[in-house]
Amino acid sequence: MTQLIDIENVTADPGRLVEEGRVHKSLYSNPEIFAQELDRIFNKTWVWVAHESEVAEAGAYKTAFVGRQPVIVSRDRKKNIHVLLNRCRHRGATVCEGKRGKTRAFTCPYHGWGYALDGELRAIPKPEEYEGVIDKQELPLERLRHESYQGMIFATFNEEAEPLEEFLGGAKKWIDLFMKQSGGYPLQVLGDHRFRFPGNWKIQLENTTDAYHFPIVHKSFISSLDDQTSEVFDFLDGEGFVEDLGNGHSVMVMIPELVDLEANLDDPIPERFAELAEALRAEGHDEAEVRRLVRAVGGSGFNLNLFPNVACSMAFFRVLTPISVDETEIHHVAIGGAGAPAPFNQMRLRLHEHFQGPMGFGTPDDAEGWERVQKGSLAGPDGWILVNRGLKRMAPSADGNPAGAVCSETGMRAAYQMWKRLMSDEAGE
Incomplete structure (x- = not known):
């Protein structure tokens, strides 16, 4: 039986919208x-x-968003990291428009107020006009609380939020495993690209933990692979799983044998990476390092969703930014190893381009599906979307968390229960 819901004044209790x-x-x-x-x-x-x-x-910066609020991530001359609200304290203009770069200071282009890399207000044109009116020490760029885990920087406006590591909880184990794909070198961002799609941010959040769509939506990608690699991506009937890690986080393990990239280093080198192995040997790397790099180059065998806006997705970071109720920006970040052999990082980029790059197979197919979901959300009086696949077949994971088959919607349910918790009247008080 179809059950309708009266959505008049529904924002008074959005928790009613998640079952x-x-x-x-x-x-x-x-x-x-x-x-x-x-x-x-x-x-x-x-x-x-x-x-x-x-x-x-020192002097490096990157601009980003916390929700829709623009921020600057900077490193000062003492190598300390800061997350600053990108808004001049005078008339509110942004003080930095570049996506990333190096600078000695941030200067508002409207009236010339200048700020140090740590946000301190250092320079004001015609300072005599402000004599007895303002104190520069009281008007730095507003700072956000920030903490890092494994090089991943998170920020919040909430001074009462629990420590980051407590928030990440069960996801930390999987972040640690994900970082092994840099082949024994420090993980490094190699490049990125951005695009927008006409749909709500939660549609994309669902996608990263949805294995069910893969053989349907990504037929073109699978057809582009050699037979050996195609078998690796035929995982719906395999031993994979989706695990609820708490606080809206989840992990979808698609290829269990690639969860720990430092294990099974004696396994045969896949044919698709034989040329890479030879290039590494030609550079003089010993066989142990060759095998470690080859094992890591294709990425981990899982997608890790970190609520609300980032995924460690097999071999890259996927970041979402909500633009409006029906528009979202996606930021795909290619990663490799700092100081790693050039053939390794080059292969990482080529694999990224093949699936997630601007001309890759995966992104256009996914975006088409996301757009259709948004369109369909406006159709008909029946307002319910199902996320119940595998609901009655759950079992505890090795870590004691709720888990289901790799094609279950366990991760979506985890995210929406966190959404419900944060959006409830109690959370808003």
Whole structure:
């Protein structure tokens, strides 16, 4: 039986819109709900803003967003990292428009107020006019609380939020495993690209933990692979699983044998990486390092979703930024090893381009599906979207967490229960 819901004044209690195995379509299309999400989720919890390698040197900066609020991630001359609100304290203009770079200071282009890399206000044109009016020490760029784990920088406006490591909880184990794909070298961002799609941010959040769509949506990608690699990506009937890690985080293990990239180093080198192995040997790397690099080059065998805005997705970071209720920006970040052999990092980039790059197979197919979900959310009076696959076949994981088959919707349910917790009236008080 179809059950309808009265969504009049629904934002008074958005928790009514999330049940155990279904969510209401208004989560995708109601602008009042979106406004509450910005306040109760993106402004109150930990949001990923950068990887430390993106601001590796003194003077380096990167611009990002916490929800829709622009921020600057900077490293000062003492090598300390700061996350600053990108808004001049005078008339509110942004003080930095570059995506990344190096600078000695941030200067507002409107009236010339100048700020140090740590946000301190250092220079004001015509300072005599402010004599007895303002104290520069009281007007730095506003600072966000920030903490890092494994080089991943998170920020929050909420001074009362739990410590980052507590928030990450069961996800830390999987972040540690994900970082092994740099082949024994420090993980480094190699490049990135951005695009937008006409759909709600939660549609993309669901996608990273959805194995069910893979053989349907990504037929073209699978057809581009050699037979050996195609078998690796035929995982729906395998031993993989999706595990609820708490606080909205989840992991989808698709290829269990690639979970720990430092294990099974004596296994035969896959044919698709034989040329890479030879190139590494030609550079003089010993066989142990060759095998470690070859094992790591294709990425980990899992997708890790970190609520609300970043995924460690097999071999790259996928970051989402909510633009409006029906528009989202996606930031795909290619990663490799700092100081790793050039053939290794080059192969990492080529693999990234093949699937997630601007001309790759995966991104256009996924974006088409996301757009269709958004369109469908406006259709008909029946407002429920199902996330109940595998609900009655759950079992504890090795770590004691709820887990289901790799094609289950365990990760989606985990994210929506966190959404419900943060969006409830109690969370908003």
